[in-house]
Each structure stands twice: as C-alpha cells, then as structure tokens.
Amino acid sequence: MHRPSLTAAALVVAVGCATNPATGRKQLMLVSEAQEIAMGKAADQEAVAAYGLYPDPRVQAYVERLGKGLASRSERPDLPWSFKVVDDPTVNAFALPGGYVYVTRGIMTHLRSEAELVAVLGHEIGHVTGRHSASQMSKQQLAMGGLIVGMVVQPELQRFGGLAQQGLGLLFLKFGRDDENEADELGLRYMARQDYDPREMLEVFGVLDGVTRAQGGSARMPDWLSTHPSPGNRTTRIQGQIAATGASGTLVNRREYLRQLDGMVFGDNPREGFFRENAFYHPDLRFRLVFPRGFKTQNQKQAVVGVSEAQDAIVALTLAAGASPEEVAREFFSQEGLQADRSGRDTIGGLPAYTAFFEAATEQGTLRGEVSFVSYDGKIYRILGYTPAERFASYQNALAASLRSFGRLTDPRYLDVQPKRIALVNPERQMALPEFARSYPSTVDVETIGLINGVAANQMFARGELAKRVVGGRLPDQH
DSSP: OOHHHHHHHHHHHHHTEEEOTTTOOEEEOOSOHHHHHHHHHHHHHHHHHHHOBOSOHHHHHHHHHHHHHHHTTSSOTTSOOEEEEESOOSSOEEEETTTEEEEEHHHHHHOOSHHHHHHHHHHHHHHHHTTHHHHHHHHHHHHTTOOOHHHHHOOSGGGSOGGGGOGGGGGGOOOOHHHHHHHHHHHHHHHHHTTBOTTHHHHHHHHHHHHHHHTTTSSSOOHHHHHSOOOTTHHHHHHHHHHHHTOOOOBOOHHHHHHHHTTOEESOOGGGOEEETTEEEETTTTEEEEOOTTOEEEEOSSOEEEEOTTSOOEEEEEEEOSSSHHHHHHHHTTSTTEEEEEEEEEEETTEEEEEEEEEEEETTEEEEEEEEEEEETTEEEEEEEEEEGGGHHHHHHHHHHHHTTOEEOOOHHHHTOOOEEEEEEOOSSOEEHHHHHHHSOOSSOHHHHHHHHTOOTTSEEOTTOOEEEEEOOOOOOOO
C-alpha cells in the first residue's frame, strides 16, 4: 500500500534535484527561482519596516554600487539584486532569497576598508548564489510532508504554504557550517574577480571575533552569532583557500571607505528613543512613558516593550492606525477572543484617550489587562498592559500607573539629545592606543576605539593615516 507514495516521493526528489551553478553540486530544490524572488521581495518589505534604512543616500548608493558590481560577476547575475544599509546598531549582515542583501550601519562602523565590506557583501551574495535559504526551505518542506506538488509550483506567494509565509523568519534561518564555509569560499571568489585583496576577509573575521569577545560579558548573544555560527576555523580555511587559488588582488581602498563613515551614527540612536532607568523618552515624537520598576525594557523599531522580571506581565507601546482613539479601540476589540470590560473615553497626560479593561482567551489560558489609546500630535498610541488573569490583581496598579504615565516630552535636555557619530582624525604622529584616546577623546571607552580601528593596546596608530573616534551622544542625567 505504501509503494505508490514512496514512488511519488522519489519522483519529486528526483525532479527537485538540481546542479547549482555557483558550486557545481547537486541540491534538493523544491523552490523555484521565481519563488525565491517572490519570497525575498515580500520579506524585504518586512525587513525594511523592522529595521529601517539608514537615511544617507550617499552611503546607500556606495554599498549598492559595490554589491551590484560583485553580483554582476557571480553565477546568478540576472537576479534582481538589491543591497541596502539598514539603520541598526548591531554588527550584522544577512541575505534573503532572490538577491536581497543587507548590511547594518553597525557592521559598517566596525569595518576598516572597502575590501572588508566587499568580503562581507561577497559572503552574503554567496548565500544567495549557493541557494542556501532555498535549500533549507526545500528540506523543511520535505520533512514536513511538503510534497504537495500544487503548493510547490504555484508562483503566487499566498499559495506557497506556511513555510513561504514566515516573513521575517527568513532572516533568521541559521546556516550550518557547510553553508557558511561555502559562502566564505564564494565570497573570496567574487572578491578576486574584482581584484580586491583577499586577505581583507581575514580582517573581517578578526572584527567579528573582537565583537564576540566584547559582548562576551553580557547575557545577550552577539548579534552576528544569531544568524551565523562562530567563525571557528574559518580563518584557517580561507588562508588555505587563498594559497590554493593563488588569489592575489591588491585593492583595499581604506581611505575611500573611511570617508563614507565620517558622521555615521554609532550605536543606538537616542533620537529614536532611549531609556533612563525605567523611563522612556522619544525626542523625535516628543513623548515619555514610565515602565513599572523591575521590568526589562527594549526599544524596537515598531514597539517599546517592558517585561516583568518573572516574565508574566507585559507593557507595550505601539502606534495604531485610525482617526480617533474610539475608532482604534473598536478595531482592537473586534479581534476574536478579545472581550472588553469597563471602557470609555479618558484623558491621559492632558491628551484625549480611550481606556478599557479586557480579557483575552488564548491556548495558554485567559489573559487580563488594560489598554489605552491616546491621541497626540496627529498619531494614535496604543499602550497595552496584560498578565495571566489570576495574576492581574497583583500587577493591576503597576500596569495602570505605567499606562497613565504617557505624556508630552517638554524638557529640552531630553528633546535636544543627539546620537554618537564616527569622526575621522589624522594623527599627527605615531601613537599607541592609550595616547590616541587621550589626544582624541571619544564618548566610548578605549577598548571600543581599539576595536573599531583594529588596533590593540600594544599596537600603534600610524602618523597621517585616517582613524576613527566617536563623538557626541551624551545623554542627560536623570533628576
């Protein structure tokens, strides 16, 4: 009875095996190139919404030019290649199927030459030409019984099934070591075709190792490691690859690259909101909100969130679409499983609002909470606090106080804050890192200055060679 289904599976596997033009190896491939492009295009919109683009057309054009130059000489030149700098402080780079490649401003501020950036772009191009995401999705489809041929061959995104509708999940496919090594080797190939010094890829590994060590004291996993395995023996492998291929490009373009960084935002941008203890201030949108004490807070592009120490209560602030607090409230309570309790018009911080208590039925049990919709400066803010119903009484006062703390930000000390930025200097003489830090003061610690310049404590800054410092960005002390 099972033989026909096994035969069908074998047929699909046979049809789905293809020779990759970049690697020359056979791959299980149940995702067509058209599907790759469609998925990448859809996820690109979500990536841009989640991260935001760095608002400097000059830098965007520079990265786009370098990336497209590399991609044009890859084995898949006809993909709709796109290269973007996302406005994120973390040290990271990633690629989506179909040719959508991103670098963060965070990784750019840590790199030291155009050739290093080209190595990063080449590596991400290698993930696309190697079809690593598409191969992973094909294996997952097969493992999940995704041999429904009609689902696989339909070009429309909505018919791809759940796997293709992962949205930002595509950004967090963690590649295995074989894929990482392959992307390194392909990146090295693309660097060589543009005559860049291949040894600069080794410098990138040094940057990533330095960031990993610098973040080692925190509980948070280094951002590069969230989507890439540890560099491990990649340095040794690439050294061997350089020797074996005889790659001997000479382009580095250090000064040209550093000039792109002059004035670039470094680290978190306080104009997009910052915390002082448990209070959140947003200078550009001119509001403040106080989270309950002890809550762990995080400022994201589309939400500001606080979670209780026991992880059993949440306060979240987001923007909501609608013409009035009442309209947004009606839309909110139209969701299935959500039931309003006491509700009505309100005033919060002198602003028109609508507040309601609610219960929400979930698979994990009933949640109870309070939500306020506040109209301010042409926008509607939704401030939501909730916890399991049985714990609501213990959190109710803290959640209510947080919701009602929303208000206008008028203190110029907070309104006028500016981000830290990269500034270039030309040392007048050769000097060691400690002397450089004294001669050209920065608003970050000396270890960070050493990391972004690739200079250890026992090494020297060269006379007349451009170097980075970090200026500005001091936040006001809280009264």
